[in-house]
Amino acid sequence: MLETLAQAVINGLLIGGIYALVSIGVTLIFGVVKIVNFAQGEFVMIGMYISFYLATQFGIDPIASLVVSMPVLFIVGVLIQHFLIRRVLGPNDMPQIFLTFALSLLLLNLALMLFTANYRTVHTSYSDEAFHLA
Structure with missing residues (x-):
């Protein structure tokens, strides 16, 4: 049970990291190029x-x-x-x-x-x- 919870938390952090990278990319492009x-x-x-x-x-x-x-x-x-x-x-x-x-x-x-x-x-x-x- 605890192992499944830990795996779910790690998966959530990894997916959140991917979302963060995408949002940083969009923010960087908009901030630099204004597009x-x-x-x-x-x-x-x-x-x-x-x-x-x-x-x-x-x-x-x-x-x-x-x-x-x-x-x-x-x-x-x-x-x-x-x-x-x-x-x-x-x-x-x-x-x-x-x-x-x-x-x-x-x-x-x-x-x-x-x-x-x-x-x-x-x-x-x-x-x-x-x-x-x-």
């Missing part, structure tokens, strides 16, 4: 698909694949900023909001067409490891 980026989650999804395919096709560890996926997404972000977002910057925030929302829908549906809605997992040597407290 609410609705496509932020889709960029994370693209990074996850890059890591997935590097792991399944080339056997690269998912954590080590950050060395590839982060620069790729940085370049994608710079290109989107230069060619799309810069064109709608102005005193009115609505074009920025519509653009990032449309970009979110575009990336989401493009990923759905390319990768389908099936779950994908990567099995590593440490994915089945358990962490025991006390």
Whole structure:
């Protein structure tokens, strides 16, 4: 009973940490660029698909694949900023909001067409490891 409670608390803290990271990302983007980026989650999804395919096709560890996926997404972000977002910057925030929302829908549906809605997992040597407290 106590073990189940401890596991539930740890799972809740981990999920809360993920929510905190996402909210920090949104806050950072809004604070620096002054744009609410609705496509932020889709960029994370693209990074996850890059890591997935590097792991399944080339056997690269998912954590080590950050060395590839982060620069790729940085370049994608710079290109989107230069060619799309810069064109709608102005005193009115609505074009920025519509653009990032449309970009979110575009990336989401493009990923759905390319990768389908099936779950994908990567099995590593440490994915089945358990962490025991006390």
